[in-house]
Amino acid sequence: MNHIQNNADDIDYFAGLAHDESTIPFSTAPVTALTAQLVVLNDDVIGLTNQITEAVSENRFSDANALVPDLRSTIASQSGVSQDMITVLEGIKQATTVYTVVIRLVDNQGNPTSTNDLHGYYAYDHATGGYVYPEDERGYSTDIFVLPAGTYTFDSYNGYWSGTNSTTVTLSNALVNEDGVIVVELVLWSE
Numbered sequence: 001m002n003h004i005q006n007n008a009d010d011i012d013y014f015a016g017l018a019h020d021e022s023t024i025p026f027s028t029a030p031v032t033a034l035t036a037q038l039v040v041l042n043d044d045v046i047g048l049t050n051q052i053t054e055a056v057s058e059n060r061f062s063d064a065n066a067l068v069p070d071l072r073s074t075i076a077s078q079s080g081v082s083q084d085m086i087t088v089l090e091g092i093k094q095a096t097t098v099y100t101v102v103i104r105l106v107d108n109q110g111n112p113t114s115t116n117d118l119h120g121y122y123a124y125d126h127a128t129g130g131y132v133y134p135e136d137e138r139g140y141s142t143d144i145f146v147l148p149a150g151t152y153t154f155d156s157y158n159g160y161w162s163g164t165n166s167t168t169v170t171l172s173n174a175l176v177n178e179d180g181v182i183v184v185e186l187v188l189w190s191e
Helices: 002-021 028-059 063-094
Strands: 098-106 123-124 144-148 150-154 162-164 167-171 182-189
Touching: 002 028, 002 063, 028 063, 098 150, 123 144, 123 162, 144 150, 150 162, 150 182, 167 182
Parallel strands: 098 182
Antiparallel strands: 098 144, 123 150, 150 167, 162 182
């Protein structure tokens, strides 16, 4: 029972830290509401356990037995709230996950190629209807995107002699390779 109190406090603390550090905003309100419910239920479990212990120590076994269904119900409620907490935390985790996407140019047969005169890359975010442009820390265009989960159409700015076909990808953990990135291939064409 002490662990529930401590773990509820830890969940609130770490959810707050995650909120402060996340590049993608999220609310901690659902988390703190559930930890508050866990603490209240924990107090109920402690109260019922003390009543049962007292009744047994005073040889009031029927009174103790009468409290057992309430104790079971409260523990079951705690278990249900714990499952709700897991669901909420998984939802936050999914909503705030960012993926590193690397553009790889390939020819029309899928072979990697680097010869091009392209003027950079962009991605169209299907959720927001906006465009995302990859830049390094100095503000220079690059071929590496850092994006939240979602569906994006990746493409390039055509060069004088070449361009690419666009590719639409829904980012997910299943696409992350052994290097921890998602590789998006754009087919390069040249005149």
